[in-house]
Amino acid sequence: MSWSSYLAEREEEHLNELLDFLRIPSISSLPEHADDVRQAGQWVMARMTKAGIEHIEMMETRGHPVVYGDWLHAPGKPTVMIYGHFDTQPVDPLELWDSPPFEPVVKDGRIYARGATDDKGNMLVPILAVEALLQSEGELPLNLKFFFEGQEEIGSPTLPGFIAAHREKFACDMVVSSDGGQFGEDQPELLVGLRGLAAVQIDVKGATTDLHSGIYGGAVTNPLHALVQILATMRSADGKIMVEGFFDDVRDLTAEERAQLARVPADDVALEKELGVNGLMGEPGYTSLERRWARPTLEINGMWGGFQGKGVKTVLPNEAHAKITCRLVADQDPKRIAQALALHVAKHTPPGVTATVTPEASGAKPYLMPADHPGNEAAKAVHEELYGKVPYYVRSGGSIPFCSLFKEYLDVYTVNFAFGMNDEQMHAPNEFWRLSSFARAKSAYCMLLHELAKGL
Amino acid sequence: MSWSSYLAEREEEHLNELLDFLRIPSISSLPEHADDVRQAGQWVMARMTKAGIEHIEMMETRGHPVVYGDWLHAPGKPTVMIYGHFDTQPVDPLELWDSPPFEPVVKDGRIYARGATDDKGNMLVPILAVEALLQSEGELPLNLKFFFEGQEEIGSPTLPGFIAAHREKFACDMVVSSDGGQFGEDQPELLVGLRGLAAVQIDVKGATTDLHSGIYGGAVTNPLHALVQILATMRSADGKIMVEGFFDDVRDLTAEERAQLARVPADDVALEKELGVNGLMGEPGYTSLERRWARPTLEINGMWGGFQGKGVKTVLPNEAHAKITCRLVADQDPKRIAQALALHVAKHTPPGVTATVTPEASGAKPYLMPADHPGNEAAKAVHEELYGKVPYYVRSGGSIPFCSLFKEYLDVYTVNFAFGMNDEQMHAPNEFWRLSSFARAKSAYCMLLHELAKGL
Numbered sequence A, B: 001m002s003w004s005s006y007l008a009e010r011e012e013e014h015l016n017e018l019l020d021f022l023r024i025p026s027i028s029s030l031p032e033h034a035d036d037v038r039q040a041g042q043w044v045m046a047r048m049t050k051a052g053i054e055h056i057e058m059m060e061t062r063g064h065p066v067v068y069g070d071w072l073h074a075p076g077k078p079t080v081m082i083y084g085h086f087d088t089q090p091v092d093p094l095e096l097w098d099s100p101p102f103e104p105v106v107k108d109g110r111i112y113a114r115g116a117t118d119d120k121g122n123m124l125v126p127i128l129a130v131e132a133l134l135q136s137e138g139e140l141p142l143n144l145k146f147f148f149e150g151q152e153e154i155g156s157p158t159l160p161g162f163i164a165a166h167r168e169k170f171a172c173d174m175v176v177s178s179d180g181g182q183f184g185e186d187q188p189e190l191l192v193g194l195r196g197l198a199a200v201q202i203d204v205k206g207a208t209t210d211l212h213s214g215i216y217g218g219a220v221t222n223p224l225h226a227l228v229q230i231l232a233t234m235r236s237a238d239g240k241i242m243v244e245g246f247f248d249d250v251r252d253l254t255a256e257e258r259a260q261l262a263r264v265p266a267d268d269v270a271l272e273k274e275l276g277v278n279g280l281m282g283e284p285g286y287t288s289l290e291r292r293w294a295r296p297t298l299e300i301n302g303m304w305g306g307f308q309g310k311g312v313k314t315v316l317p318n319e320a321h322a323k324i325t326c327r328l329v330a331d332q333d334p335k336r337i338a339q340a341l342a343l344h345v346a347k348h349t350p351p352g353v354t355a356t357v358t359p360e361a362s363g364a365k366p367y368l369m370p371a372d373h374p375g376n377e378a379a380k381a382v383h384e385e386l387y388g389k390v391p392y393y394v395r396s397g398g399s400i401p402f403c404s405l406f407k408e409y410l411d412v413y414t415v416n417f418a419f420g421m422n423d424e425q426m427h428a429p430n431e432f433w434r435l436s437s438f439a440r441a442k443s444a445y446c447m448l449l450h451e452l453a454k455g456l
Helices: A003-009 A011-022 A031-051 A116-137 A159-165 A223-232 A255-262 A268-275 A288-293 A334-348 A374-387 A401-410 A435-453 B003-009 B011-022 B031-051 B116-137 B159-165 B223-232 B255-262 B268-275 B288-293 B334-348 B374-387 B401-410 B435-453
Strands: A054-059 A066-071 A079-085 A105-107 A110-112 A143-149 A174-177 A189-194 A196-205 A299-306 A319-328 A354-359 A392-396 A414-416 A432-434 B054-059 B066-071 B079-085 B105-107 B110-112 B143-149 B174-177 B189-194 B196-205 B299-306 B319-328 B354-359 B392-396 B414-416 B432-434
Touching (some): A003 A011, A011 A110, A011 A435, A031 A066, A031 A116, A110 A116, A110 A435, A174 A435, A196 A223, A196 A334, A223 A334, A223 A354, A223 B223, A432 A435, B003 B116, B003 B435, B031 B066, B031 B143, B079 B116, B159 B401, B174 B374, B174 B435, B196 B334, B223 B319, B255 B392
Parallel strands (some): A174 A414
Antiparallel strands (some): A054 A066, A105 A110, A299 B299, B054 B066, B066 B143, B299 B319
16 A cells, blocks of 8 residues: 555544644643643654654653654665644634634634644644555655654743753754745745844943933933934944944855745735835845845834833933844854944944943844755655645745754754645634645655655 | 011011921822912911011912912002912922921021922012011012912913913013022022923834734834934934924024123033033033023933833834923924924834824923013122122023913013022922021012112
8 A cells, every 4th residue: 555545544534633632732831731732742752653653752851841753774864853843822812713722623624723733733744644654665765753842832942952962862964844834825935044133132321310301401411312323323224234244244145046035926015015004115235025034134122211101201311222133144143243233332322321232142043054955855856746836945034943953953954844824823813724735745744755765 | 677677686486487388288299288288378378468468369270379469559660570389399208308398497507398498488588578678668669469379390280371361460570589599608690591392202103013023124114213213313413403493593692691601610520420421412512501501402201112021022013102302492482393393203204104293282482581681680789789799690401481471471571589509409308498598588689679679
């Protein structure tokens, strides 16, 4: 029996298993659901055992646990580690759900539940695919490890130390992530880049107390004006970042990269309408998509000081504050960027106030993998067969911690191979996943493992 | 018996009367003290009656009452209206007082109590002086009206309508205010100018909701950056206001005015030390004192938007706000300045956001009286006799509503003739007044009324 027949015969059984998995309210951000996260991990372990995966164990981190397993009987073949996560986002606002988030409903070819697309449905797929291969072919075409975590939705905070401590166990040739998505029902994508993050807080301090604006106004540096002056020097009016040294480590987009990005449909007018704004803006010389995916940013996330109440208070405040995050691209380093910001602030602080720049702990390195990485080539071959189309090479403007972590500690790239779609209400009420994606994904993973076995 | 002998014989009696007056906790800002404010007004009425003042009445405003009285038996002579207030500031922080604020203590030649210098002590003086003149000379050398209010410490909010409704009753040739002060124990001053006030709030609005800085950052106008950009255009780095039309109505300082201001000692190094700052700044071409007293300002009093908590939130906020007040000088108009600010904001708002400018109700016109106004000349003559020195001609960077109100509705200037000093903890714990000032003030008022009678 072929793996495809094996899968076809078990569609209903697999759906029921997924529904069981979705009933576990494994919300990682809420302490009262910590046991549910663990229970979801145990459910995964049981399903892995049934599939024929070996050396299954629950590994403790300083937060939610990681589930590991492997199948390592293909000597001379590459070793690939499959990534996924069994935790979910919270469910509020609950009143906007059409059915309870942890009581899955199948309707019109869709499975509605929290975690359906992100990531329980997608992460169950490689387990089922492996079972189908083992049952139909008696073996796997390559060596596999499995790394399923329970803290992705809170930013994987305890994974860095954990991965660093288990480098040998997780050693592999590449990672395939089941957490991600596709551009559309008839258009595949390959994710090749993520932006990193550098975050600082700026605190400007003037006189020892707030001052009367009548008595002192005009002769004393107002920390709010000083902050405005400092921040205004950081970007030009048209959105170019002016911080000295900021672009030193930025890899310019190659002509090929720009061509790849230009293939991705992006409608500025539709975006304006979606956001309710009367215009877009950004770094001159780049398209909106390039600005959002492949160029660094500097954004004030918050700013405050002085009087915020109703009416008038004629105060000359003695403090002003701003929070800034920069989205980074290869090869910018969060620490170096925070330093550049500190130098810039020091240089532009007017007399009469002091300004301090405090880097926040939550930096993240940017992630950029070669578009023609062998893992991408294998995924591309599968996508072309399944969709009859060349995938878009996309990036994400946000950060996904595990991609950077696997690169940093295991020195391997992560190929995104998942089948969620942007309209599936990830992180929102009425999350769903398409049954058609579930079926396609299982076949796709069987095909991908064979493709990857051909050579990494 | 001369007025001076009359006063000399009653020093202790007058002190005890002032202590009685100070025992009334007439805090105008606290609703639970409204009856105390009224009781203080009644105390004043009783004392005026005793002094021989006529037509005494408590007049209702829409807030705390005004006490009126007059003595109008000098046909052909000028009519002067004496101003003062019987309400006080609040007392918090109470724990910093060495003795209870409404249980006056006389110690080391000083009277300690809330209201001692501001303004109960100073406002009692003209009543006592009038009594001394009437008792010693049988009449006053000119016609007097008395206008004592109970809401000065909250900005006299209901006085504009009240004064406008009683223009005839309060008609006079000039006002003498008992609320104010002198430069030092051996240096008199004359107050010739007050700054006005224009206040606006700026609200910048972007997308319909807050956005994810990873997904949209770099392509969408951030309202915080837009606000920074707008505010940065309002002043040059060295403190010159750049708003178009802002200086259109500003009367340039004359050489004589600058010379008068230059006579006033002002120590920038001492000011820096007092405020705890490492430098001063302000409009180029002017001294610190000129900037604080005689030049307009534009100050951000408050600014806010986005995330203000601990740590990082990678949000691209959809709103940003700022509160601005401008201190105005003659002949700037609060309404025209608010319009100039609105035009400036409209001109400098980048695409992708909207900005609205809302004027606040609490505007105030600037006040500038001729240094050689006959009232000032009379006060100068008294000061020269009392101190043996020419007074400094000073201004205040703040606003005093009643000076502008009397000018606007009665078309008369207000001569500041009071004997508080800056070190007397006005508005702060352990407020006090000097007994020596009390004695000097009574004589000074007797002398002033004779000087004013010589001709206005």
